[in-house]
Amino acid sequence: MLPAVPKPLVHMLAQRYIAGPTLADACREVKTANAQGKLATIDVLGEEITRDDEARAIAGAYRDVFQTIDREALDSNVSVKLTALGLKLDYDLCRENLESVLREAAGRNNFVRIDMEDSSTTDDTLRLYRELRESGYENLGIVLQAYLRRTLDDIRSLADLRPSVRLCKGIYVEPPELAYQGYEEVRGGFLRGLEELLDVGCYVAIATHDEWLVSEGRRIVARRGLGREEYEFQMLLGVAEPLGNRLVREGHRLRIYVPFGEHWYGYSLRRLQENPRIAGYIAADTFGRLVPRRNGSI
Numbered sequence: 255m256l257p258a259v260p261k262p263l264v265h266m267l268a269q270r271y272i273a274g275p276t277l278a279d280a281c282r283e284v285k286t287a288n289a290q291g292k293l294a295t296i297d298v299l300g301e302e303i304t305r306d307d308e309a310r311a312i313a314g315a316y317r318d319v320f321q322t323i324d325r326e327a328l329d330s331n332v333s334v335k336l337t338a339l340g341l342k343l344d345y346d347l348c349r350e351n352l353e354s355v356l357r358e359a360a361g362r363n364n365f366v367r368i369d370m371e372d373s374s375t376t377d378d379t380l381r382l383y384r385e386l387r388e389s390g391y392e393n394l395g396i397v398l399q400a401y402l403r404r405t406l407d408d409i410r411s412l413a414d415l416r417p418s419v420r421l422c423k424g425i426y427v428e429p430p431e432l433a434y435q436g437y438e439e440v441r442g443g444f445l446r447g448l449e450e451l452l453d454v455g456c457y458v459a460i461a462t463h464d465e466w467l468v469s470e471g472r473r474i475v476a477r478r479g480l481g482r483e484e485y486e487f488q489m490l491l492g493v494a495e496p497l498g499n500r501l502v503r504e505g506h507r508l509r510i511y512v513p514f515g516e517h518w519y520g521y522s523l524r525r526l527q528e529n530p531r532i533a534g535y536i537a538a539d540t541f542g543r544l545v546p547r548r549n550g551s552i
């Protein structure tokens with residue numbers, strides 16, 4: 255139903271998930287997270303771009319983000335979506351844009367993580383990741399999705415690079431040939447992926463708000479005797495804050511994903527789709543309460 259919901263309403267409902275339209279908004283959220291003992295990763299929203307100059311502008315926006323991180327002494331790295339840097343327009347343009355962001359990050363001793371998008375981008379994303387690591391960029395991480403049937407194979411084929419990997423369930427709608435569909439199957443894929451990543455010596459960011467997976471993650475890192483610096487948990491801005499606060503109190507590292515920018519629509523739809531209460535929000539009677547009524551309409 256969500257795509258049928260008017261854009262202004264999507265915007266209103268999704269506000270908790272997005273810092274705001276500007277870098278100053280992201281900066282404010284990161285400062286709040288840092289003050290609570292949390293790290294951050296900043297995402298410039300931009301996946302709906304359709305032109306080369308827009309992709310270059312997103313790369314420029316990331317370079318500004320790094321300047322701001324240093325100037326404001328923020329404890330944050332960045333996350334990028336390759337489609338926002340032009341992957342669907344031209345692979346080489348995307349590579350050029352990503353390299354410009356990576357150079358800025360490297361010069362500032364910071365780090366870039368490539369988000370993983372839908373399965374039409376997986377091969378190119380992993381290819382670009384390998385190319386850039388092999389050409390010497392150490393400050394680059396990747397995301398793998400537990401719902402994809404290929405993920406264990408991907409872990410094994412990336413193992414020689416010892417990648418820094420964010421492991422998440424995966425959010426895009428994928429067919430059963432490519433992705434597990436059942437809730438428990440995806441959880442199973444997540445745990446197998448986590449064990450395999452740790453077996454091959456990767457730094458893993460355990461990205462989930464699923465309380466059961468969080469406790470399994472805690473148990474696995476404890477069983478392996480991993481120190482605080484050897485893994486982290488990650489959560490999205492505006493989701494499961496009490497669970498995140500508990501992790502921080504227990505002494506785990508937690509990084510909050512902070513998106514900002516004008517291209518908020520696609521990201522917002524995905525977050526609303528995952529919110530267990532959203533069906534209620536968009537039910538007809540709630541609509542009536544959320545949308546201001548006009549008085550004296552004809």
Ligand code: FDA
Pocket residue numbers: 368369370371397399420422423424425426461462463464465488489490493494510511524525526528529530
């Ligand atoms: P699940 O969806 O089962 O949620 C567990 C519980 O968390 C829910 O029952 C609910 O209580 C709460 N919750 C989750 N989402 C909520 C929401 N929007 N509003 C309110 N409550 C909510 N995916 C991808 O394909 N590529 C990527 O690069 C990334 N990157 C990424 C970074 C980070 C830091 C995180 C945390 C997640 C991602 N994801 C992602 C998204 C991920 O694949 C997944 O869709 C979401 O994290 C939701 O899955 P959970 O593991 O939280 O479980």
